[in-house]
Amino acid sequence: MFSPIAISLSPNTEKDDLLLALKLLFSPWRWQRGKAIKKLEKEFAQYLGVKYAISFNSGRAAQYLILKSLRIKKDDQVLLQAFTCVVVPNAVLWTGAKPVYVDIEDQTFNLNPIDLEKKITPLTKAVIVQHTFGQPAELERILTIAKKNNLFIIEDCAHSLGAKFKEKFLGTFGKASFFSFGRDKVISSVFGGMAVTNDSQLAKRLKEYQKNLPFPSYFWIFQQLLHPILFNVFILPLYHFFNLGKAILVLSQKLNLLSFPVEKKEKIGQQPKIHPTRLANALAILVLNQLKKIEKFNQKRQQIAKIYEKNLKELPLKLPVIKESSICFRYTIKTPLANKLYQWAKKKGFLLGNWYSNVIDPQGVDFDKIEYKKGSCPQAEKVAKEVVNLPTHPRLKKKEINKIIELLREFFKDEN
Secondary structure (H helix, E strand, C coil), rough: CCEEEEECCCCCCHHHHHHHHHHHCCCCCHCCCCHHHHHHHHHHHHHHHCCCEEECCHHHHHHHHHHHCCCCCCCCCEEEEECCCHHHHHHHHCCCEEEECCCCCCCCCEECCHHHHHHCCEEEEEEECCCHHHHCCHHHHHHHHHHCCCEEEEECCCCHHHHHHCCCCCCCCCEEEECCCCCCCCCCCCCCEEECCCCCHHHHHHHHHHHHHCCCCCCHHEEEHHHCCCCHHCCCCCCCCCCHHHHHHHHHHHHCCCCCCHHHHHHHHHCCCCCCCCCCCCHHHHHHHCCCCCCHHHHHHHHHHHHHHHCCCCCCCCCCCCCCCCCCEEEEECCCCCCCCHHHHHHHCCCCCCCCCCCCECCCCCCCCCCCCCCCHHHHHHHHCCCCECCCCCCCHHHHHHHHHHHHHHHHHHCC
16 A cells, blocks of 8 residues: 555545545536535534524635625725635735734634734724634633624634534634635535524625525536545555656646645635635535534544644654644644654655645745735744644544654654
8 A cells, every 4th residue: 555644635535425426426417506505504504503504615715705794895904813824814805805914822823812902903894713723712812802892703613613612613603704625624525615603694695695606617516526536546545656646646737637725826815716606516415424424533633632642742842732622633743843854754755734834825825915024923934934734634544643653753863
C-alpha cells in the first residue's frame, strides 16, 4: 500500500461515501434539483437546535449572503481575525464593506477580545467570530463587547461543526453563523455550505437570495463528484508508486477535472461566478450521509488529540491547550522549526498541514487587495510562522498515529 499519511486530500471519505459518489456520478438527473436539499436543511437545523438552515454551494457563499441579508454595505466595517483563509475577508469585500483585521490569542488561535475592542469604530457593523480548528472562541467576552457596541455577531463554524460552548453548539450564539462542507472540513461534499439563524426576518431574506440563485453547472457538479473517486481510487493509493498518484493529480487539475479550493482570482479579492450559487442536490446527498456520522467522526478526532497530547509533551514544541468542548478538527503544534518540519515530513511521505502558514492563507494572497496591513496583527503573523497541523481525521488508523508520533520524535532528536 503506497498511500501517504495525509491531513487533507479528501480525508473523510469512507467506503460508503465513495460508493455513493460513484452511484451519483452515473445519475446526472439527480445532480441539480432534488429532495435532498430540503432534507439536509431540515436535519441540519434539527441537529444544531436552530430554527433555520439555508444551504448554498459553499461556506463563503453562505457568509456573503448573511452579510448581504444584514444590509452590510459600502464603507461599513466588519471585524474578523487575521490567521484565516482569504475567502473570509473576500466575502466582506464582495459586499463593498471593509474588512478590519483583529489579532489572535496565542493559545487558542482565535480572536483576541482585547484587540477586538480596540478596533471598533462608529463604522463597525459586525464581528465574524472564527472558531479555529474546532476550538471555541472567547464567546462570553466577545458577546458582551458586541452587545455594548450594538454589533452583529456572525460565527464562522467552518472548522467547528459539533463543537460546543457551555453545552450549546457553536453556531447558535450570534445573529447568524455559517458552515462549510469543503473537501477537508468536519463533514464534506467537496464544496457546500450552510447559513444558520434563529431570526425569522434574516432567514426570509436568505431564502429569497437562495430562491433567485442558479444551480451550479453540471460540469462543476461533475468535478465535485469526481474528487473523492479520483483521490481514493487512484491518487492516494498510487501516490508513492513511481509518483504516479502525483502525476494523476497534476494531470487532473490541468485537464480541469478537479476544482481548486481557492481560485486564483480569490487571492486578489475578486469574486468567482460560482460563489454564490445554490447547493446541488447530489452534494446534499453526500453531506447527509456524512451528517449521520458526525458524532463518530468528532469522538475519533478527540481521541486522536488525546493520544498526541500524551505522547508529544516531552518534545521541544508547544502543544495546543484543548478545551473539553473542542472537536479537535486539527491538532496544531507550534515550533520555530515549523517549515523545516513540514518539508522534512513531506519528503518522508507524511503530508502534514500548514494552516495557516500565511497570516491570510493560502500562499500568493495579495495583502493590499484584501486590505491587510503587515504588522497590524503581530501575534497572528508570529503564530503563522510556527504552526504545523497534525491530522485527526476519522480515517486515521492507530498505526498511522504512532508513525506520526515517531516521525516527530525522530525530527527533534536529529535537531538536538
